[in-house]
Amino acid sequence: MVRGFLLDLDGTVYDGGQPIPGAPEAIVRLKQMGYALRFVTNTTSRDRAALVDKLNGMGVTVTVNDIFAPPYAAARYLRKEQASAMLLLTESARQEFGDVPTGGDRPDTVVVGDMGEQWTFAAFNRAFRALMDGAGLIALGMSRYWRTADGKLSLDTGPFVAALQFASGVEPIVLGKPALPFFEMARLDLGLEPDEIAMVGDDIEGDVGGAQRAGMTGILVRTGKFREADLRGEVRPDMILDSLAELPAAVATGSPPSPPTLGGAE
Amino acid sequence: MVRGFLLDLDGTVYDGGQPIPGAPEAIVRLKQMGYALRFVTNTTSRDRAALVDKLNGMGVTVTVNDIFAPPYAAARYLRKEQASAMLLLTESARQEFGDVPTGGDRPDTVVVGDMGEQWTFAAFNRAFRALMDGAGLIALGMSRYWRTADGKLSLDTGPFVAALQFASGVEPIVLGKPALPFFEMARLDLGLEPDEIAMVGDDIEGDVGGAQRAGMTGILVRTGKFREADLRGEVRPDMILDSLAELPAAVATGSPPSPPTLGGAE
Numbered sequence: 001m002v003r004g005f006l007l008d009l010d011g012t013v014y015d016g017g018q019p020i021p022g023a024p025e026a027i028v029r030l031k032q033m034g035y036a037l038r039f040v041t042n043t044t045s046r047d048r049a050a051l052v053d054k055l056n057g058m059g060v061t062v063t064v065n066d067i068f069a070p071p072y073a074a075a076r077y078l079r080k081e082q083a084s085a086m087l088l089l090t091e092s093a094r095q096e097f098g099d100v101p102t103g104g105d106r107p108d109t110v111v112v113g114d115m116g117e118q119w120t121f122a123a124f125n126r127a128f129r130a131l132m133d134g135a136g137l138i139a140l141g142m143s144r145y146w147r148t149a150d151g152k153l154s155l156d157t158g159p160f161v162a163a164l165q166f167a168s169g170v171e172p173i174v175l176g177k178p179a180l181p182f183f184e185m186a187r188l189d190l191g192l193e194p195d196e197i198a199m200v201g202d203d204i205e206g207d208v209g210g211a212q213r214a215g216m217t218g219i220l221v222r223t224g225k226f227r228e229a230d231l232r233g234e235v236r237p238d239m240i241l242d243s244l245a246e247l248p249a250a251v252a253t254g255s256p257p258s259p260p261t262l263g264g265a266e
Numbered sequence: 267m268v269r270g271f272l273l274d275l276d277g278t279v280y281d282g283g284q285p286i287p288g289a290p291e292a293i294v295r296l297k298q299m300g301y302a303l304r305f306v307t308n309t310t311s312r313d314r315a316a317l318v319d320k321l322n323g324m325g326v327t328v329t330v331n332d333i334f335a336p337p338y339a340a341a342r343y344l345r346k347e348q349a350s351a352m353l354l355l356t357e358s359a360r361q362e363f364g365d366v367p368t369g370g371d372r373p374d375t376v377v378v379g380d381m382g383e384q385w386t387f388a389a390f391n392r393a394f395r396a397l398m399d400g401a402g403l404i405a406l407g408m409s410r411y412w413r414t415a416d417g418k419l420s421l422d423t424g425p426f427v428a429a430l431q432f433a434s435g436v437e438p439i440v441l442g443k444p445a446l447p448f449f450e451m452a453r454l455d456l457g458l459e460p461d462e463i464a465m466v467g468d469d470i471e472g473d474v475g476g477a478q479r480a481g482m483t484g485i486l487v488r489t490g491k492f493r494e495a496d497l498r499g500e501v502r503p504d505m506i507l508d509s510l511a512e513l514p515a516a517v518a519t520g521s522p523p524s525p526p527t528l529g530g531a532e
Contacts, residue, residue: 119387125421128411132419144433145394153398155391155433162432163425167410 002217002251004036004190006068006183008201009051011224012244013039016149019058020223022245027060029248036190038068040199042176042206044113044140044157047095048072068186070140070176071096074111076185077138077175083108086130088123088160089140090115106133112164112172113140114157124160131168137161141176143206177203178210187214200244204230208237219247268483268517270302270456272334272449274467275317277490278510279305282415285324286489288511293326295514302456304334306465308442308472310379310406310423313361314338334452336406336442337362340377342451343404343441349374351404352396354389354426356381359406372399378430378438379406380423390426397434403427407442443469444476453480466510470496474503485513 007013013023030037039062043051048067055062071093078085084103087094093113103109110127131137143156161172175182187194194215201207202224211218212235220226220237221244231240241250273279279289296303305328309317314333321328337359344351350369353360359379369375376393397403409422427438441448453460460481467473468490477484478501486492486503487510497506507516 115387117387119390121381121383121385121421124385128421128425129419132411145398153395155387155394155429159394159429159433163421163429166428167421167425 001196002035002198003196004038004192004198005030005247006038006040006186006190006197006199006211006216007244008177008199008203008207009039009041009043009055011202011226012200012207012221013055013060014058015224017058019060020243020245022243024058024060026245026247027062030251033248033251035251036192037066038186038190039066040068040177040186040201042070042141042143044070044093044176045090045116046092049095050092068189070182071113073175073182073185074138074140075100077173078109078111081108083136085109085111085138086127086135087111088115088127089113090118093140103135105130107135109136109138110164111138111140112157112161114143114146115160116154119160124163128164128167131164131170135170137164137168137170137172139172139174139176142172142174142179143176177201177206178213180210180214183210183214183216187216198238200241200247202226204233204235204237209235212238267462268301268464269462270304270458270464271296271513272304272306272452272456272463272465272477272482273510274443274465274469274473275305275307275309275321277468277492278466278473278487279321279326280324281490283324285326286509286511288509290324290326292511292513293328296517299514299517301517302458303332304452304456305332306334306443306452308336308407308409310336310359310442311356311382312358315361316358334455336448337379339441339448339451340404340406341366343439344375344377347374349402351375351377352393352401353377354381354385354393355379355406356384369401371396373401375402375404376430377404377406378423378427380409380412381426382420385426390429394430394433397430397436401436403430403434403436403438405438405440405442408438408440408445409442443467443472444479446476446480449476449480449482453482464504466507466513468492470499470501470503475501478504 048064075096078100084101084107086107139161142158144158145153198217199211200219208218217238219239223243314330341362344366350367350373352373405427408424410424411419464483465477466485474484483504485505489509
């Protein structure tokens with residue numbers, strides 16, 4: 001019995017700067033139907049307030065509490081552990097960590113997200129030294145790269161975490177899809193059991209595979225980065241929809257959703 | 267029958283800015299005895315001319331042809347392959363690559379060495395894109411870090427190569443100790459067979475282990491980074507000397523050198 005949804009943002013609710021047709025209406029409808037919702041994204045370069053502004057600008061009405069993203073998850077984790085943190089993050093992402101102490105050159109933890117052009121050798125080396133002095137490592141996702149607005153590839157968080165891990169030998173805790181601790185924190189944020197939650201996204205591995213490994217239902221949408229080849233891999237979605245716009249009708253006909261026919265994939 | 271020596275530099279011939287006592291005289295003596303010599307270093311931030319200046323300043327008389335270092339090895343490799351190369355290297359290390367074409371944004375190869383403070387995200391991202399477009403990857407060593415003059419640790423080449431490998435999936439060719447292709451190129455530079463060569467160094471793994479895997483004799487010196495614990499690992503040196511100063515006397519008593527007594531290590 002699905003009682004709540006985790007909805008991916010980029011490629012599922014919007015694509016670049018435009019909402020997926022019918023997605024804003026579907027979100028309103030799901031709320032009216034009584035489902036608990038969280039928007040779950042791996043975006044590490046913005047705080048939740050900036051994501052709320054972006055969504056509201058597209059006519060998707062949300063509040064900051066509707067959004068579950070790695071910087072917020074990491075800040076919650078650090079507060080719970082009462083740990084200080086050196087933040088390798090953009091200025092926007094740092095907003096989530098307001099009251100978390102920095103720990104100077106001897107932090108309890110190093111938090112690494114996507115910094116893009118703001119990366120410097122000095123900051124990277126300082127983080128490495130902190131790890132060698134015993135700090136833990138939190139990675140806000142392990143994505144290898146993303147595609148910029150002009151279509152070029154750009155290095156994401158994962159390679160920088162891999163570099164720090166190679167240099168220091170410290171194993172990262174990954175707080176981003178598809179890592180289990182991240183889905184587990186999102187589940188606690190929803191206040192539901194794994195089998196009461198369905199994750200909806202366009203990433204067969206990061207969204208569907210990650211959710212399924214966390215004991216949740218995984219629903220794939222044919223928008224964003226979806227390719228037909230995704231259906232020939234190891235991960236088998238519990239349901240496939242043309243887009244998020246179809247979700248209210250699909251759940252109205254039966255819940256949990258029944259497995260789809262996958263054509264020649266069987 | 268050892269006919270030539272590969273001598274490590276830092277920790278073996280000199281320590282920081284000072285020669286190891288007796289090392290310059292030992293080098294002169296080995297040359298007089300008719301041994302072929304090459305100084306083999308993993309230094310990737312300087313060209314050979316800069317290393318010659320440093321050695322000559324310490325009273326160790328060498329020429330550029332006596333030195334075998336990763337930038338030189340990579341430049342030779344690229345000339346042989348007639349390949350263009352994007353160079354993530356210091357200005358000094360680039361000197362070795364004078365006539366190697368850069369290939370613009372579509373090089374055949376990306377060469378990565380230690381850039382320290384000269385590292386920028388833009389150059390790193392450009393290299394990543396070249397790898398995604400099909401370029402090969404040459405790593406000038408995979409060292410994790412080095413200790414600066416003020417005693418602090420600083421990220422070396424390895425972590426940056428690991429990041430590019432993680433991001434692109436491209437496997438690097440490593441041209442630095444202890445990688446086999448590097449020892450093989452040094453061997454060809456000496457013009458001898460593996461069993462005619464002994465490597466002398468303070469790094470049990472990088473110098474001794476690497477040389478032994480290349481079929482050479484591995485001699486450990488108790489200077490530089492040597493620690494007694496090095497003798498309790500998997501690599502067993504063929505000979506152990508208090509310092510390079512002892513080498514001429516040791517080889518005069520019999521060649522190839524006989525295995526040492528390792529105390530309780532047997």
